[in-house]
Amino acid sequence: MTMEEMGRALRYTAAYRPLLDTPELQTLRQLLDGLAAEDGEGAAEAYAKLFYLLRQGGYHSLGDWLYDRLRDESSPYAQLMERGGQDLELEKTARRELELFRTLAQTDWGTELAKLEPTAELPRWMAECPFTVESLTDFYRTHGSGLFARCRAFLWEDGELFPVEDPDCPGPEEMLGYELQRDQVIANTRAMLEGKAVNNVLLYGDSGTGKSATVKSLLSLPGFERLRLIEVQKEGLADMPRLIRTLSGRQLKFILFIDDLAFDQDDKTYSVMKTILEGGLEKRPANVAIYATSNRRHLVRQTFSDRAGDEVDASETIQEKTSLAERFGLRIPYLALNQGEFLELVERMAALYGVEMDKQQLRTGAIRWEMRHPGRTPRTAKQFIASLHLNNKE
Known part of the structure; x- marks a missing residue:
């Protein structure tokens, strides 16, 4: 030429x-x-x-x-x-x-x-x-x-997608504890990557148990290269139907991730979320799933006045408010560990991060730390391990 x-x-x-x-x-x-x-x-x-x-x-x-x-x-x-x-x-x-x-x-x-x-x-x-x-x-x-x-992780803000060049996605070796719960999340996601019908997922339970980390760690799994993670803030729920339409028909698979989801009694986005999950005329694309985390099992905050008010059908109102969680086909509890499980987690985490200490001394220190920092969770264990590194440097 x-x-x-x-x-x-x-x-x-x-x-x-x-x-x-x-x-x-x-x-x-x-x-x-x-x-x-x-x-x-x-x-x-x-x-x-x-x-x-x-x-x-x-x-x-x-x-x-x-x-x-x-x-x-x-x-x-x-x-x-x-x-x-x-x-x-x-x-x-x-x-x-x-x-x-x-x-x-x-x-x-x-x-x-x-x-x-x-x-x-x-x-x-x-x-x-x-x-x-x-x-x-x-x-x-x-x-x-x-x-x-170019990217696998995104933020949905003000009706726009913003790529996250370096997402905080822990690797499989960092995910300790709650193996049964994570296996359910991984299996559901793998099924979506294989083109099968899957459930929306709600991970609920105590703070610091690794609910959010479980979702973010999916991007680091081998064989999940066609997965994209889009984090949606609660303020952006109203625009989610428009986002979902743009994702429909693609070969890539998308998880719309809503972290720390909870609604007040008169929250206007509550009905939007219900429609997105189930019940609207528009069908959810097969390549899109919604994963949410919450510290509340039923997602909607209730007060005693809800139960003691003068509404005739108060029980139906309460049932309506608690039905949102039921629209997630897969609901996975993340509860605080008992003392034995917590100490086992501390030992595994110490080995992962190269902490060399007598086993009994490590366990005693972990118990003391947990007493001052309530919650037998992976977050508490990681903070304890970090404190050991800090003391060693000093």
């Missing part, structure tokens, strides 16, 4: 049209035009500018830059592959353009330029391409594109 032919093909890019607006490809077009017109000086200037732009972005080759942009760009072809759809004309166009990008990446522009400007001392970059059409297509099918290809 000649320089003129490559320049013409690049100008006619359709499936990946937005890439033409980037400074890198605008400069590449200038380089192609200069080489086609045998304008050595103009081509050399464009070449030098392109080298600068690539290095400024941290790239050592045009191929590496293209690979990142093709994955990050939420193109029509990427969306089609992610959703498992079919559009023969779009597929043909996109594949032709991807082959063009491969040719551009593999072209030794320094050698081409040397034919016109043999005395020009210009920097070089590698003429290589890190992707094929099939590997990039497989990437779209597995990881999607755009935000969902």
Whole structure:
């Protein structure tokens, strides 16, 4: 393919049209035009500018830059592959353009330029391409594109998705205790990844027992690469139906995570949550599940006046307020440990974090710590272990 032919093909890019607006490809077009017109000086200037732009972005080759942009760009072809759809004309166009990008990446522009400007001392970059059409297509099918290809954890705030580049996701080795509870959560999530119908999940119980950590740790499990976690604040529940619609039909699986969920008596978002979980006309997509944590089993705060008021159907009102939790198909209790379980957890955690101490001394210290910090939970155990590290440093 000649320089003129490559320049013409690049100008006619359709499936990946937005890439033409980037400074890198605008400069590449200038380089192609200069080489086609045998304008050595103009081509050399464009070449030098392109080298600068690539290095400024941290790239050592045009191929590496293209690979990142093709994955990050939420193109029509990427969306089609992610959703498992079919559009023969779009597929043909996109594949032709991807082959063009491969040719551009593999072209030794320094050698081409040397034919016109043999005395020009210009920097070089590698003429290589890190992707094929099939590997990039497989990437779209597995990881999607755009935000969902770059990150696996997100915040839903003010009706927008914000990527979390470095989420706080504990690894499996850090999750000690409550194995039976976590196994239920993992099994439900694995079933969703396998395309099966699953339940929404409510993890309820004492504070510090690891409910939130259980959900966040799902992202660190092997084989769960197609899982995305979106944390939704209670204030954002009203916008959740709109978010769910945007996720429908994708090959990726999404957990909408609501941490520390609880409602007051007259909370307006209560009815919204009921509709989202079950009962609305709009069906929840099979690739979306809602996982919530709460310190309250029934989610809705009750007062004695609820039971002693003058309402005729007070019992029905109470039942209505406590029915929300029942709309979660899987309800998993996280209760405080007994003393034996707590001490066993402390020992395991001490081994994990490299604490060397006499077993009886460790247990005695843990009991004293727990008496001053009520709650036999993983959080209390971790705080105790951290205190031992601090004392050792002192």
